[in-house]
Amino acid sequence: MQQNNEQKPELKPTVIWKCRDASCKAWVREDFATGTYPPCPICQGETIRSYKHLPAVAIKKTRKSKKVSP
Incomplete structure (x- = not known):
C-alpha cells in the first residue's frame, strides 16, 4: 500500500449561486458572481443561492494605481 503525503485542502462552507434547472449542473462562487x-x-437561466463545502480561495483585490502629479 502506497502512502500519499499530500494533504487534502480544508473545506469551508461557501456561498454559491446554482442553476435552478435540475438538468443544468452549473454553479459559481458568490465571490466570483456578476451582480446580485x-x-x-452555462444556460443563462435563473440561479438560486446555496452553499457548498469547498476549498478556500484567495481573492486578489485590485488596487488602484496612484497617479503622480507633475
Whole structure:
C-alpha cells in the first residue's frame, strides 16, 4: 500500500449561486458572481443561492494605481 503525503485542502462552507434547472449542473462562487442575482454561466437561466463545502480561495483585490502629479 502506497502512502500519499499530500494533504487534502480544508473545506469551508461557501456561498454559491446554482442553476435552478435540475438538468443544468452549473454553479459559481458568490465571490466570483456578476451582480446580485447572476444568470447561470452555462444556460443563462435563473440561479438560486446555496452553499457548498469547498476549498478556500484567495481573492486578489485590485488596487488602484496612484497617479503622480507633475
